[in-house]
Amino acid sequence: MDFLNSQQLTYQDGYLHVFRSPGIYEYRILFLPPGYENSESDTRYTINVGKDGSEAGKGSQHDVVLHWNADQHAYLPDPESVTAQVHDYVLWHVETDTPAAPPYSIRGESDARTVFDSRGMGQHDVLTHMFLLPGEYHYRVNNKAEGVVLVASHKNLPYEVHAERASKAPLVHIAGGIPNPESIEIVTGQTIVWFVEKGEHVTVSLIK
């Protein structure tokens, strides 16, 4: 079974945040739960958001690829800094061939105030997860409402059929802590996108 927990992102996950206001944002790549920030590295990376953006819903995507450096026990982002415009969005994800790279989270601030935190996703934040192993994945949103992802094995599918199915990423809306649709069927290699339509401090985690 895959590991799935929006508070602890892995190489199978992506975390996206939309920038609605211009300004200078700094983010850290953390490993521990909220409250332990002082014991972690204070290395910060910058996102400069200009005011000349497009209208909401028509922003551009900026990918930040995190490379695991075992010697430094740190993820190193590429690029180190991002220049974006209002309504643009940044997607963080890991690229590693080290299976043991530890789970991480992203926490961003502006003017000493927390603006976004993957450990508790805010409105219009997005979590993606590519399922690599088949199984019946029951998860909870905010440790309450339950959803399920039924992941069938790709092994019996012709490659073309598999590729066709994997070319679609089903979208799950989360509003008021409720996932919609509640149940989704996919095949291994397919990505699910959870979109926080309404809500704050949203988490998605498997039921153990």
Added chain:
Amino acid sequence: MDATIAVSEGGANQLMQKLLAGESISKSDSASWGPFTVGYNVNVALSGGTIELVDAPLNIVRLHNLNIAGNVGVFFTFDLGQILPKICIPPFQVCVDIPFIGTVCTPQVCIPWPPPITIPINLPFSVNVSADFGLSVKDAGSNWEVDLLVFPFSLFIDLSPMAGAIINQIETTVDGILNGIPLIGGLIAWLVNMVLGALSGVLSAILSTISSFIHDVILLLDLFSPTIPVPLLTFAKTQAMLPAGGPPDPEVDITIAALGATINDHELVATADFA
């Protein structure tokens, strides 16, 4: 006074079979060839064979069609990540329109290759050899021994016919592992060939090393050591001539002062001189 004991070829065969029953050995080693670490454990046992006694002046014990059989437990360990390139899936971009955000393209996932895999393969082998042994007599403390000492002989173990079985096993295992990874279906045959291609560059060297190791292990058997005499017959130097008749009448012993051994009329003849 002296005594003569003769052992026929049939009797010598029985003695030899008893000797062979105790001749087995097991040794292991390992080495690396590029990304492949290979461990091998060799077990060898001897059986069969027939004795021919060649008369003096040659005095040779000739062993025909001795079967040397055993198996090599070979363990191929390798890290796919050292052979295969980085592959990220899906090999195409997947995008989704999200309200209030826009078109979001999901990230690729780069496959972390599994930890090093170990593939066990059993390679049986069997060869028949013939060897000549010289006869010698040794004073072994309280005994006399009639020993065999092998003459150098040719022994060739060839594992190269096993290459196909090894390739098949590795191909099947790697194919099974890669089949579990989604969205590389069109690449699997190519990737398996990359592993087999890497193996093909070193497989003959691996098999040659293991063959040499088997050869060396076989020569560690006492019977095939050109420096270790192997006792075929043993006589106690002190022999009871008359049993004890009671406390005042103790056993009467005689002592073998010297022993000779030769082959006459296809019989192994031991001559004892008593003191």
